[in-house]
Amino acid sequence: MLKKCVLSALPFLAACASLEPPAAPVAKATATPPSATGDAWFDAGRTAVYERKIRKAPTRKAKNVIFFIGDGMDINTVTAARIYDGQTRGESGEENNLAFETFPYTAFSKTYTTDFQVADSAGTASAMTTGVKTRSGVIAIREKASRGDCSAALKNAVDTILEKAEDAGLSTGVVSTAEITHATPAATYAHSAERGWGVDSAMPDAAKQAGCSDIARQLVEFERGDGVDIALGGGRAHFLPADDADPEYPEKTGARADGRNLAAEWQAKSPDHAFVWNRADFDAASADKKLLGLFEPGHMQFEADRPDDGAGEPSLADMTAKAISALSANDDGYFLLVEAGRIDHAHHGGNAFRALKDTQAYSEAVKTARGLTNENDTLIIVTADHGHTMAIAGYARRGADILGLSVYRDEHGADTPIKATDEKPYTTLGYMNGPGSLFAPDADLDEGRPAPDQSDVSDKNYRQQALVPTYSETHGGQDVPVYASGPNADLVSGVLEQNVIYHIMADALGL
Numbered sequence: 004m005l006k007k008c009v010l011s012a013l014p015f016l017a018a019c020a021s022l023e024p025p026a027a028p029v030a031k032a033t034a035t036p037p038s039a040t041g042d043a044w045f046d047a048g049r050t051a052v053y054e055r056k057i058r059k060a061p062t063r064k065a066k067n068v069i070f071f072i073g074d075g076m077d078i079n080t081v082t083a084a085r086i087y088d089g090q091t092r093g094e095s096g097e098e099n100n101l102a103f104e105t106f107p108y109t110a111f112s113k114t115y116t117t118d119f120q121v122a123d124s125a126g127t128a129s130a131m132t133t134g135v136k137t138r139s140g141v142i143a144i145r146e147k148a149s150r151g152d153c154s155a156a157l158k159n160a161v162d163t164i165l166e167k168a169e170d171a172g173l174s175t176g177v178v179s180t181a182e183i184t185h186a187t188p189a190a191t192y193a194h195s196a197e198r199g200w201g202v203d204s205a206m207p208d209a210a211k212q213a214g215c216s217d218i219a220r221q222l223v224e225f226e227r228g229d230g231v232d233i234a235l236g237g238g239r240a241h242f243l244p245a246d247d248a249d250p251e252y253p254e255k256t257g258a259r260a261d262g263r264n265l266a267a268e269w270q271a272k273s274p275d276h277a278f279v280w281n282r283a284d285f286d287a288a289s290a291d292k293k294l295l296g297l298f299e300p301g302h303m304q305f306e307a308d309r310p311d312d313g314a315g316e317p318s319l320a321d322m323t324a325k326a327i328s329a330l331s332a333n334d335d336g337y338f339l340l341v342e343a344g345r346i347d348h349a350h351h352g353g354n355a356f357r358a359l360k361d362t363q364a365y366s367e368a369v370k371t372a373r374g375l376t377n378e379n380d381t382l383i384i385v386t387a388d389h390g391h392t393m394a395i396a397g398y399a400r401r402g403a404d405i406l407g408l409s410v411y412r413d414e415h416g417a418d419t420p421i422k423a424t425d426e427k428p429y430t431t432l433g434y435m436n437g438p439g440s441l442f443a444p445d446a447d448l449d450e451g452r453p454a455p456d457q458s459d460v461s462d463k464n465y466r467q468q469a470l471v472p473t474y475s476e477t478h479g480g481q482d483v484p485v486y487a488s489g490p491n492a493d494l495v496s497g498v499l500e501q502n503v504i505y506h507i508m509a510d511a512l513g514l
C-alpha cells in the first residue's frame with residue numbers, strides 16, 4: 004500500500020494514508036471504571052484516561068457548525084482567563100476550566116499568512132473561512148492579488164464557508180463584539196483588497212471606480228442564497244449616512260459618503276427584515292426576523308464597560324443565543340460565526356484586565372451555544388486567529404490574584420511580593436511590547452523601573468509593564484489552540500495549518 008502511495012506521487016504520505024481502507028480493528032483492552040485509591044490527583048488522572056477510552060467517536064456529518072474566534076486569544080490568554088474566571092467565583096483558579104476547555108478534541112493552529120510571520124486578523128480569518136492561506140490585510144481573496152489592488156481582488160475572490168452554506172440552503176449568521184465590518188466577521192460575507200474598506204468614505208476613489216464595494220455594502224447587498232440571516236455587532240457608522248445623526252449619540256453622525264442608509268435598506272428588503280441598535284429592541288426582536296443589530300457606531304463596549312452603556316448592549320452570550328434561536332428554524336441547518344473581537348483590542352492597549360474579562364464573556368457564549376445545541380448534530384470549533392505578547396511569569400503562589408503582583412506566602416502566612424533584582428515587585432502578567440513599555444518616550448527612568456503596588460495593579464485601566472515601546476501592543480506569532488466538539492471534532496488534532504480548520508467545517512457540512 005505504501006508503494007502505491009509513493010507511485011501516486013502524493014506529496015504527503017499522511018494524506019495518502021488517509022485514503023487507504025481502514026485496517027481491521029485491533030481489539031482494545033476492555034475499559035473498566037477505575038476503583039478509587041483515595042489519592043484525589045491519582046484517581047482524577049485515571050478517571051481522565053478511562054473517559055478517553057470509552058469516548059465514542061463523533062459522527063462525520065453535521066447539521067450545524069458554530070465557529071468561535073477569540074480575536075487574539077492565545078494560550079496565555081486562555082490560561083490567565085481560566086484563572087481569572089475561577090477567582091471571580093472565589094476559587095483558587097488554576098484548576099478551573101473555561102467552557103471550551105472541556106471539549107474533547109484540541110489542536111494547535113499555525114497562524115502565519117503567506118506574507119507575514121506575525122499575522123493580522125484579515126489574513127488569518129480568511130484562511131479559516133475560505134480554506135486557503137492568503138496575505139495579511141486582505142479579506143477572502145487569493146494571495147495572487149496584492150493588498151489594496153481592487154482590480155486584482157475582483158478576479159481573485161475565494162468562496163467562503165458562509166457563502167457555500169447559503170448556496171446549499173443553510174441559514175447563516177455573523178456575530179461580533181467588534182465592528183461587523185471588521186476583518187474577522189467580514190471574512191465570512193465580503194471580499195476586499197483591503198480590510199480597512201469597511202465604509203465607502205475609507206476607500207480611495209480609484210478603488211470605487213474600479214468596481215469595488217465597501218464591506219458594509221457587501222453585507223447588505225449579499226446575494227448568495229437568501230442573504231445573511233442574522234448579523235449582530237458594532238460598526239453602525241459604516242451603515243449610516245454622514246449627514247445623519249447617530250441614534251444613540253446624537254452628537255455623532257454616520258460615516259457613509261454615498262448618502263445611503265444601509266440599516267434602512269436592510270429593513271426595506273422584506274417585512275421579515277428588522278434593524279435594532281439598543282438592548283431593549285434587541286430583547287424584543289422576534290427570532291423569526293432577519294435581524295441586523297448594530298449596537299455602537301464603532302466597536303461594541305468591552306465586557307468590563309458594557310454595564311455603563313447608555314442604550315444598553317447585549318452580551319456576546321445574549322447575541323449567540325439570539326442567533327442560534329433564529330437560525331435553528333431552518334431544518335437544513337446553519338453556519339454561525341461568533342467572534343469575541345475585543346480580547347485583541349484590550350491586549351493592544353496593554354490592559355490584561357479587559358482582555359481576560361472579554362475572554363470570560365467568550366467562554367460564557369460558548370457555554371450558551373453548547374447548551375442550546377446537540378453534540379450529535381452541531382460541530383462547535385473554538386479558536387483564535389493569532390496570538391499576542393502577554394506572558395504569565397514569575398513564581399506566584401497557588402491562588403494568587405492573576406491580575407496582581409507576583410507573591411509568595413511568608414513564614415507568617417502573609418502574601419509578600421517577590422522582588423526582582425532591582426528590589427521591586429512585579430506583576431504576574433506582563434507584555435513584550437506596547438504602550439505600557441518601561442521605555443516609552445515619556446518614561447522617567449531616573450529611579451529605574453517603576454515599582455508597581457497592589458493598588459496600581461487593581462485599577463481596571465492598569466497597563467502591565469512591557470519591554471519594547473510600541474504605540475500599540477503587537478500580535479504574537481505563536482500557534483494558537485483549537486478546541487472542538489461534535490461531528491468531525493476528532494479531526495481537530497495535531498498541529499494544523501490554519502486553513503485546515505475551514506476544511507474540517509466544510510467537510511462536516513458536506514460543502
Ligand SMILES: [Zn+2]
Pocket residue numbers: 075124347348351478
Ligand atoms: Zn489585533
